Amino acid sequence: MEKILQVNDLHISFDIHAGEVQAVRGVTFDLYKGETLAIVGESGSGKSVTSKALMRLLPTPPSRIKQGEILFEGKDLTKLTDKEMQEIRGKKISMIFQDPMTSLNPTMTIGKQIMEAILKHQNLSKDEARKRAIELLQLVGIKNAELRMKQYPHQFSGGMRQRVVIAIALACNPKILIADEPTTALDVTIQAQILELMKDLQKKLGMSIIFITHDLGVVANMADRVAVMYAGKIVEMGTVDEIFYNPKHPYTWGLLASMPSLDHKDTELYSIPGSPPDLLNPPKGDAFAPRNPYALKIDYELEPPMFQVSDTHYAATWLLHELAPKVEPPAIVRERMKQFADIVARKGGKPRG
Amino acid sequence: MAKQKLLEVKNLKQYFPAGRGEVVKAVDGVTFDIYKGETFGLVGESGCGKSTTGRTIIRLYDATDGEVLFNGVSVHGKKSKKELKELNRKMQMIFQDPYASLNPRMTVADIIAEGIDIHGLAKTKEERMQRVYELLETVGLNREHASRYPHEFSGGQRQRIGIARALAVEPEFIIADEPISALDVSIQAQVVNLLKRLQREKGLTYLFIAHDLSMVKYISDRIGVMYFGKMVELAESEELYRNPIHPYTKALLSAIPLPDPETERTRKRIVYDPAQHGYKDGEELEFREITPGHFVLCSEEEYKRYRAMYA
Numbered sequence: 001m002e003k004i005l006q007v008n009d010l011h012i013s014f015d016i017h018a019g020e021v022q023a024v025r026g027v028t029f030d031l032y033k034g035e036t037l038a039i040v041g042e043s044g045s046g047k048s049v050t051s052k053a054l055m056r057l058l059p060t061p062p063s064r065i066k067q068g069e070i071l072f073e074g075k076d077l078t079k080l081t082d083k084e085m086q087e088i089r090g091k092k093i094s095m096i097f098q099d100p101m102t103s104l105n106p107t108m109t110i111g112k113q114i115m116e117a118i119l120k121h122q123n124l125s126k127d128e129a130r131k132r133a134i135e136l137l138q139l140v141g142i143k144n145a146e147l148r149m150k151q152y153p154h155q156f157s158g159g160m161r162q163r164v165v166i167a168i169a170l171a172c173n174p175k176i177l178i179a180d181e182p183t184t185a186l187d188v189t190i191q192a193q194i195l196e197l198m199k200d201l202q203k204k205l206g207m208s209i210i211f212i213t214h215d216l217g218v219v220a221n222m223a224d225r226v227a228v229m230y231a232g233k234i235v236e237m238g239t240v241d242e243i244f245y246n247p248k249h250p251y252t253w254g255l256l257a258s259m260p261s262l263d264h265k266d267t268e269l270y271s272i273p274g275s276p277p278d279l280l281n282p283p284k285g286d287a288f289a290p291r292n293p294y295a296l297k298i299d300y301e302l303e304p305p306m307f308q309v310s311d312t313h314y315a316a317t318w319l320l321h322e323l324a325p326k327v328e329p330p331a332i333v334r335e336r337m338k339q340f341a342d343i344v345a346r347k348g349g350k351p352r353g
Numbered sequence: 354m355a356k357q358k359l360l361e362v363k364n365l366k367q368y369f370p371a372g373r374g375e376v377v378k379a380v381d382g383v384t385f386d387i388y389k390g391e392t393f394g395l396v397g398e399s400g401c402g403k404s405t406t407g408r409t410i411i412r413l414y415d416a417t418d419g420e421v422l423f424n425g426v427s428v429h430g431k432k433s434k435k436e437l438k439e440l441n442r443k444m445q446m447i448f449q450d451p452y453a454s455l456n457p458r459m460t461v462a463d464i465i466a467e468g469i470d471i472h473g474l475a476k477t478k479e480e481r482m483q484r485v486y487e488l489l490e491t492v493g494l495n496r497e498h499a500s501r502y503p504h505e506f507s508g509g510q511r512q513r514i515g516i517a518r519a520l521a522v523e524p525e526f527i528i529a530d531e532p533i534s535a536l537d538v539s540i541q542a543q544v545v546n547l548l549k550r551l552q553r554e555k556g557l558t559y560l561f562i563a564h565d566l567s568m569v570k571y572i573s574d575r576i577g578v579m580y581f582g583k584m585v586e587l588a589e590s591e592e593l594y595r596n597p598i599h600p601y602t603k604a605l606l607s608a609i610p611l612p613d614p615e616t617e618r619t620r621k622r623i624v625y626d627p628a629q630h631g632y633k634d635g636e637e638l639e640f641r642e643i644t645p646g647h648f649v650l651c652s653e654e655e656y657k658r659y660r661a662m663y664a
Contacts, residue, residue, distance in 0.1 A: 042537040042538065042539060042540075043508075043537055187398035187399055187564065188398070188564065188566070188605065188608040188609050189398065189604060189605065189608040189625075190398075191608070191610075192607075192608040192610070192622050195610070196622070214537060214538055215610070216538070216612035217567075217609065217610030217611050217612050217617075218610050219612070220610060220611065220612050220613055220614045220616075220617045221610040221614075221617040221620070223614075240614045241614055244612065244613065244614050245614075254539060255538055255539065256612065258538055258539055258541070258542035259538065259542075259567065259612050260567050260568060260570065260571035268546050268549070269542040269545055269546050269571070270542065271539065271542035271543045271546055272539040272542070272543075273543075275507050275509060275510070275540070339615070343615060
């Protein structure tokens with residue numbers, strides 16, 4: 001598969017009066033053509049900062065890219081001038097945000113806002129742009145597109161507004177669409193519609209999607225591959241089946257186990273104790289160690305490297321080291337692991353990992 | 354064991370004027386009971402009236418019509434100061450937004466003890482602080498936190514402070530309005546476990562309002578589904594998930610993504626269209642019992658059909 005984007009060892013810090021907040025601490029991943037990569041993690045794990053850095057949307061100062069590169073179409077995005085970046089932002093890579101209420105301009109008609117994106121990046125006349133805008137509205141499933149063009153955001157419901165935002169993002173046929181919690185503010189039935197729409201558009205247009213969310217249900221629904229972030233790092237990365245049915249990192253175990261499954265009721269929910277670390281002073285060793293019931297002594301001393309589980313599956317935990325003791329994941333995770341062999345077999349492969 | 358009704362909601366209506374003589378029927382004739390010691394889940398999409406129902410029950414709004422009985426006594430209507438105070442002590446609320454629901458200019462101790470002061474539950478300063486320390490420990494914080502201000506805490510910790518504040522006056526009944534929606538997954542489980550533990554230890558009754566259906570199922574004994582100001586279905590939580598009857602409930606359940614890629618690949622989403630009922634003009638919709646304890650809002654004709662299918 002063709003790599004469309006490569007992020008190598010990205011470090012991003014924010015300089016605030018109290019010191020340096022190390023929001024992203026060495027993130028590396030590839031994005032393939034036409035795939036959906038989900039980035040999951042809690043608030044403060046660095047998932048939004050990473051994605052905003054791809055678009056250069058972080059204000060500098062206080063933010064700065066300390067180290068690392070973002071390779072897209074043979075160019076390192078971190079090295080481009082602001083002017084060059086404008087040619088990429090919104091055209092080759094575009095983004096949709098969580099809140100469809102604030103990402104549209106309340107004083108401009110919907111039509112004007114979509115046309116603005118088209119006119120900025122494409123050499124079209126106003127009439128052509130208007131035609132294209134109407135096409136886009138129809139593409140994202142808005143009926144009476146011509147009438148709707150003349151309306152203002154307040155005349156649209158939340159789900160409809162998110163469709164408009166998607167239409168703007170797709171105005172220039174981007175190679176990459178970054179979706180930062182695009183359905184978190186929506187009701188479940190509307191969320192289901194928007195997710196279906198995104199999958200449908202991806203099939204039609206062939207773009208790659210980076211989907212940022214904390215909802216594991218949405219991840220299971222959308223993703224081809226998943227990156228789990230914790231305290232500014234990717235701690236586990238793999239195909240969606242590998243992450244949900246054969247997770248290796250104790251943090252991923254904790255996330256999966258703390259969601260109530262359909263048939264568990266009287267037992268207490270598994271919960272990850274404590275709260276995420278302060279990235280002003282990231283702890284020595286593995287940042288997850290203080291909350292990790294499986295932590296080994298070495299976790300407090302030395303950060304674990306990425307261990308390879310399969311061609312597509314990596315996890316940063318010392319438990320994968322050959323000298324590490326064998327541990328039992330939480331019961332819910334063991335249940336999931338039982339399914340893994342079946343799923344792999346059904347897909348005609350050997351069970352891996 | 355005969356279940357004892359703690360709260361009875363009878364044909365509750367809450368209308369808001371929308372200008373130009375129009376009204377918004379936020380809650381439009383909702384009837385249900387909550388038994389002592391149980392958790393009643395209220396689910397539905399934004400704007401369906403679930404929060405308004407909760408707020409009307411606790412008298413944050415004056416009901417337009419209908420009745421709410423708490424321990425057999427009406428919540429609404431004219432009350433003496435003493436009666437009102439007693440009611441306010443027995444019913445408490447936990448809010449969704451742990452940032453907006455704590456006064457940023459008060460210390461945690463004062464926030465938690467405000468109810469204790471109002472109701473005169475502590476005789477001396479020492480006793481008051483002792484209560485605050487106990488409460489902090491009950492919710493998994495420690496006594497050093499008492500002198501701090503809300504901004505020094507994370508979302509999960511703030512929600513614990515909100516819970517401690519609600520517990521301070523030793524209530525019987527707690528309305529939790531989306532108490533975990535604003536929290537991260539790993540913190541949600543902590544708060545839900547805390548709520549469940551407190552229920553066991555103190556025999557609390559909860560009205561748990563949420564839109565996250567998997568958590569609601571986990572925490573609730575019975576669940577009511579609301580749609581456009583009406584309750585369309587009510588059943589024990591297992592039963593509701595296994596045998597949803599009302600088409601809206603089916604649509605709602607089919608829309609929740611589960612953390613399971615295998616089931617997600619084969620998901621069939623059901624779409625609800627209110628017109629699909631084909632109700633005729635003047636047809637009486639009533640909340641009818643299809644199987645024991647399982648109620649659905651339906652017409653006479655639908656009732657017969659549902660009975661034939663499910664009973």
